[in-house]
Amino acid sequence: MSKTLNIVGGGMAGSEAAWQAANAGLQVVLHEMRPKVETFAHRTGHLAEMVCSNSFRSDDSEQNAVGLLHWEMRAAGGIIMEMADRHRLPAGGALAVDRDPFAEAVTQKLTQHPNITVQALEITSLPTEGNWIFATGPLTSGALAEAIRAETGTEALAFFDAIAPIVHADSIDMSRAWMQSRYDKGETEEERTAYLNCPMDKATYEAFIDALLAAEKTAFKEGETAGYFDGCLPIEVMAERGRETLRFGPMKPIGLTNAHQPDVKPYAVVQLRRDNKLGTLYNIVGFQTKMKYGAQTEVLRMIPGLEEARFARLGGIHRNTFLNSPTLLDGQMRLKSRPNIRFAGQITGVEGYVESAAMGLLAARLAIGELTGTSIPEVPPTTAMGALVHHITGGADAKTFQPMNVNFGLFPPVDGLKSGRRGRKDRYKAYTDRAKSDWQGWLDAQTLPA
Missing domain, CATH: 3.50.50.60 (FAD/NAD(P)-binding domain)
Incomplete structure (x- = not known):
């Protein structure tokens, strides 16, 4: 050889x-x-x-x-x-x-x-x-x-790499979040609890959208063009299309029941999905973003349960x-x-x-x-x-x-x-x-x- x-x-x-x-x-x-x-x-x-x-x-x-x-x-x-x-x-x-x-x-x-x-x-x-x-x-x-x-x-x-943030599991407040797959889908208990859910009421959702739209964003470098895929649009782009867009997209509350307040229907829900086999990391589902890092941590910590979140990776979009x-x-x-x-x-x-x-x-x-x-x-x-x-x-x-x-x-x-x-x-x-x-x-x- x-x-x-x-x-x-x-x-x-x-x-x-x-x-x-x-x-x-x-x-x-x-x-x-x-x-x-x-x-x-x-x-x-x-x-x-x-x-x-x-x-x-x-x-x-x-x-x-x-x-x-x-x-x-x-x-x-x-x-x-x-x-x-x-x-x-x-x-x-x-x-x-x-x-x-x-x-x-x-x-x-x-x-x-x-x-x-x-x-x-x-x-x-x-x-x-x-x-x-x-x-x-x-x-x-x-x-x-x-x-x-x-x-x-x-x-x-x-x-074009549209990246969602990843959170350390042990930094999530489970007194506010709960584990449940939408509509309890799955044949096993592990499948039925595959997602971690963070609920929002209407006031929290509206404040979150305001902060998201106002946050400082990363500009593309000279020579780059922003061609987005519909399947991984940055959350700011979705929010710009209408204040309710996220609530009917990645933040839709349907099929979920808050285990801490089962009689109160969430206005919106942020879902996180396990990102590795160890279960130590969770990906914020559908939250691709081009917010600058400082603004990103401030906005994402507005999500109930993520107030003290530690991020293994922040989101972003780049070639x-x-x-x-x-x-x-x-x-x-x-x-x-x-x-x-x-x-x-x-x-x-x-x-x-x-x-x-x-x-x-x-x-x-x-x-x-x-x-x-x-x-x-x-x-x-x-x-x-x-x-x-x-x-x-x-x-x-x-x-x-x-x-x-x-x-x-x-x-x-x-x-x-x-x-x-x-x-x-x-x-x-x-x-x-x-x-x-x-x-x-x-x-x-x-x-x-x-």
């Missing part, structure tokens, strides 16, 4: 994958279409160019899931974290990066590595031979996106290209229909620079194991890396799959810990202690450089 690994895309994921593979002795060809083919977002031809912000978010590896992901990538010898640490800026507990020197340093390290060849070449098809990692991100070129669509099906890619990974990728991050190809980075359905780089690191490690005949154990789902890859390759609901940041809601619970706000600090520390031990054990079980 050839020990050459081709990597398409020189962003965070592709750069990290190239570094990991080259340091393990593989010959790497890194295909990056820039600067030969430009995008509207990038300014340079550097590898690992940061285009959205200069922040890697929290660096707290004991109380924050993305900080834990930082720790795991450092432990695995990741180039993205090494260069981020080298070019960090003062930002309190966050890891902010001086973005241009950061990208220049990553580019220099990769182009000078004896096992890496960088080619300024646009890949427009899915190869049938060789070993490949595609890490082309949300700005995948049109030709390649069309090739992926042809291979995976027309529903596999989305180009994006991502796979329905739970359907298309196997546990090794390979395309099921073409197992010589792995996908990594944001195109797999993770959100954020760190998460993208992490999936590049993991895809490379899995490819190294396959190409060198080294046994690579399953990534523990108790780790930040493992929680993410398990989510995108099967833990998430394929029908409602949307890009996700790493968060503790993706982790298996730690037995015997208190839930709720007061126990959160101890619970998160238990998550991170367990993750660090399991991640180090996973690295130690390999014969690869770590």
Whole structure:
């Protein structure tokens, strides 16, 4: 078997994958279409160019899931974290990066590595031979996106990402909310209580609509157009069509009885649906939104039962290209229909620079194991890396799959810990202690450089 690994895309994921593979002795060809083919977002031809912000978010590896992901990538010898640490800026507990020197340093390290060849070449098809990692991100070129669509099906890619917020289950006030599927549909008790419901009276609904219409919204960037799908319209767009539109749409109260006040019929109901197998995350059904984050939290906390909600992900709408990974990728991050190809980075359905780089690191490690005949154990789902890859390759609901940041809601619970706000600090520390031990054990079980 050839020990050459081709990597398409020189962003965070592709750069990290190239570094990991080259340091393990593989010959790497890194295909990056820039600067030969430009995008509207990038300014340079550097590898690992940061285009959205200069922040890697929290660096707290004991109380924050993305900080834990930082720790795991450092432990695995990741180039993205090494260069981020080298070019960090003062930002309190966050890891902010001086973005241009950061990208220049990553580019220099990769182009000078004896096992890496960088080619300024646009890949427009899915190869049938060789070993490949595609890490082309949300700005995948049109030709390649069309090739992926042809291979995976027309529903596999989305180009405008209308995202609904996701709430941590233990932050929902169940003295106000209740569990019930509409009309009690379902053959089992689990099916009949599949939805979590938050009731509104008329005054609360009217105040909510007023706040929704007045909230500050995100404007589209130059070069983008707002083509909405009727099935996932932002709630502000629906409200603009008439004040009662939401009450006859995602907030309709029919078929539901408030378990706390069975004799009082709600004027409107906000429904949340479990978003992962663990039941630790709930998606606000039909609440795709383009409200800015600050306004979004204020408006959504007007919903009875969500007054103290903690959000695993806030809603939004932006151009994006991502796979329905739970359907298309196997546990090794390979395309099921073409197992010589792995996908990594944001195109797999993770959100954020760190998460993208992490999936590049993991895809490379899995490819190294396959190409060198080294046994690579399953990534523990108790780790930040493992929680993410398990989510995108099967833990998430394929029908409602949307890009996700790493968060503790993706982790298996730690037995015997208190839930709720007061126990959160101890619970998160238990998550991170367990993750660090399991991640180090996973690295130690390999014969690869770590």
